[in-house]
Amino acid sequence: MAATPVRERTRHEIVRQAMRLFQDRGYNATSLQDIASAAGCSKATVLYHFNGKPAVLAAVLEPAAADLAGLMDSAAGLSQAEAQEFAIQQFTDLAVRYRGVIDVLQDILPVIDEMPEIAQLVADGIRLTDLLAGSDDPLERDLAKFAINGLLGECRHPGERTDDELRNLCDIALRRILRSA
Amino acid sequence: MAATPVRERTRHEIVRQAMRLFQDRGYNATSLQDIASAAGCSKATVLYHFNGKPAVLAAVLEPAAADLAGLMDSAAGLSQAEAQEFAIQQFTDLAVRYRGVIDVLQDILPVIDEMPEIAQLVADGIRLTDLLAGSDDPLERDLAKFAINGLLGECRHPGERTDDELRNLCDIALRRILRSA
DNA sequence: TTGAAAACTGGCCGATCGGTCAGGAAGGAT
DNA sequence: ATCCTTCCTGACCGATCGGCCAGTTTTCAA
Numbered sequence: 001m002a003a004t005p006v007r008e009r010t011r012h013e014i015v016r017q018a019m020r021l022f023q024d025r026g027y028n029a030t031s032l033q034d035i036a037s038a039a040g041c042s043k044a045t046v047l048y049h050f051n052g053k054p055a056v057l058a059a060v061l062e063p064a065a066a067d068l069a070g071l072m073d074s075a076a077g078l079s080q081a082e083a084q085e086f087a088i089q090q091f092t093d094l095a096v097r098y099r100g101v102i103d104v105l106q107d108i109l110p111v112i113d114e115m116p117e118i119a120q121l122v123a124d125g126i127r128l129t130d131l132l133a134g135s136d137d138p139l140e141r142d143l144a145k146f147a148i149n150g151l152l153g154e155c156r157h158p159g160e161r162t163d164d165e166l167r168n169l170c171d172i173a174l175r176r177i178l179r180s181a
Numbered sequence: 182m183a184a185t186p187v188r189e190r191t192r193h194e195i196v197r198q199a200m201r202l203f204q205d206r207g208y209n210a211t212s213l214q215d216i217a218s219a220a221g222c223s224k225a226t227v228l229y230h231f232n233g234k235p236a237v238l239a240a241v242l243e244p245a246a247a248d249l250a251g252l253m254d255s256a257a258g259l260s261q262a263e264a265q266e267f268a269i270q271q272f273t274d275l276a277v278r279y280r281g282v283i284d285v286l287q288d289i290l291p292v293i294d295e296m297p298e299i300a301q302l303v304a305d306g307i308r309l310t311d312l313l314a315g316s317d318d319p320l321e322r323d324l325a326k327f328a329i330n331g332l333l334g335e336c337r338h339p340g341e342r343t344d345d346e347l348r349n350l351c352d353i354a355l356r357r358i359l360r361s362a
Numbered sequence: 363t364t365g366a367a368a369a370c371t372g373g374c375c376g377a378t379c380g381g382t383c384a385g386g387a388a389g390g391a392t
Numbered sequence: 393a394t395c396c397t398t399c400c401t402g403a404c405c406g407a408t409c410g411g412c413c414a415g416t417t418t419t420c421a422a
Contacts (some may be wrong), residue, residue: 006389006398006399007398007399010399010400026291026292028288029291029292031378031379033378033379033380041401042400042402043381043401044381044400044401044402044403045399045400045401047381047382048401049399052380052381053380053381106290107209109288109337110206110207110210110287110288111210139353142335142350143350143353143354143357145334145335146331146335146350146354147331148334149330149332149335150328150329150331150334150358151330152330153326153327153329153330153334154323154326154327154330169320169327172324173324173358176324177357177358187368187369187418188368191369212408212409212410213411214408214409214410223370223371223372224371224410225371225372225373225412225413226369226371228410228411228412229369229370233410233411364421365421366419366421366422367418367419367421368418369418369419370416370418371414371416371417372413372414372415372416373413373414374411374413374414375410375413376409376411376412377408377410378407378408378409379406379407379408379409380405380406380407381404381405381406382404382406383404383405384401384402384403385400385401386399386400386401387398387399387400387401388398388399388400389396389397389398389399390396390397390398391394391395391396391397392393392394392395392396
């Protein structure tokens with residue numbers, strides 16, 4: 001088969017279990033041993049495939065980071081008003097699609113600046129906030145940050161809401177707080 | 182002097198330094214040794230005055246918890262509409278007054294249910310959410326939770342905003358999202 | 363001044379953490 | 393079957409954590 005399937009299979013299982021555990025207990029409360037046990041391998045194997053615990057986190061966040069980066073590219077040539085509407089729609093969609101992953105971000109925030117592995121994701125997130133603001137007014141920018149914080153918190157406790165319910169809630173909340181409906 | 186001033190003096194210094202460190206680095210990233218060093222005593226002394234690390238956290242949160250509890254008492258006999266307006270004003274005020282303490286709560290959230298020491302604070306916080314909703318409509322209740330999450334996040338990074346700026350931002354954001362202005 | 367209570371401390375404990383390393387097992391091309 | 397690469401592991405390391413305890417110092421009322 002293409003390249004080495006065994007390598008990818010193990011890596012994928014590690015990432016899958018890490019995502020599940022990060023969601024359940026948070027990043028800090030999940031040890032490499034926890035991930036290894038859940039993935040059916042040894043802790044040394046996890047560290048063979050990933051260069052440290054932050055690298056595992058980066059792998060977990062990678063699909064969301066890639067989608068967000070693509071989203072920001074698409075918004076490049078838009079006007080401020082267009083970009084805001086685009087951001088509301090696409091970010092709501094992104095939040096729903098990666099609701100579990102977003103949940104993981106919660107207890108990384110205090111040390112997120114010390115994680116070069118996800119610096120691009122953070123940078124894109126900040127740019128998205130600017131788009132959401134739809135204005136250079138400091139108040140509107142703060143409100144956009146307020147909205148994102150609310151949305152991040154709302155993605156916690158997955159399973160309490162269906163995807164459609166979450167999508168609807170996010171859309172309403174963003175439009176109320178951003179005054180663009 | 183009244184009772185034992187030496188005891189209270191040490192306890193107070195420990196709590197003061199713990200609050201500062203919890204704000205700066207977060208609860209989990211702050212060790213008992215860090216607190217002890219900052220307070221100018223030994224780790225054993227911290228554990229002599231407080232029955233474990235969660236007890237230190239509870240002491241740090243205590244003033245805010247007491248004010249919140251009093252606030253909930255005051256709202257007892259109000260109508261739903263009155264209670265909502267009351268909640269918006271008082272919670273904004275509370276958030277500003279204890280902005281540092283609220284910041285501390287952030288990285289406790291994943292395990293907040295396993296901390297009996299602050300169960301009352303959590304319970305009052307949930308009741309406050311109900312008041313803010315101003316309605317039994319599930320959507321409005323979710324939006325209230327959304328607003329609280331946004332406000333919690335906004336209290337992060339103290340010092341970037343003055344108290345008045347924060348108060349104004351919270352008031353505007355709450356009224357926009359709760360549709361009660 | 364004295365002696366008991368309160369306040370405090372150094373040293374130690376078991377557990378757990380992320381991470382390293384030498385070497386064994388598995389797998390595929392020849 | 394051979395051999396080299398890839399994959400994987402048990403054992404171990406140093407550091408750090410929260411917490412405990414025996415014993416010392418300080419405080420203060422009698």
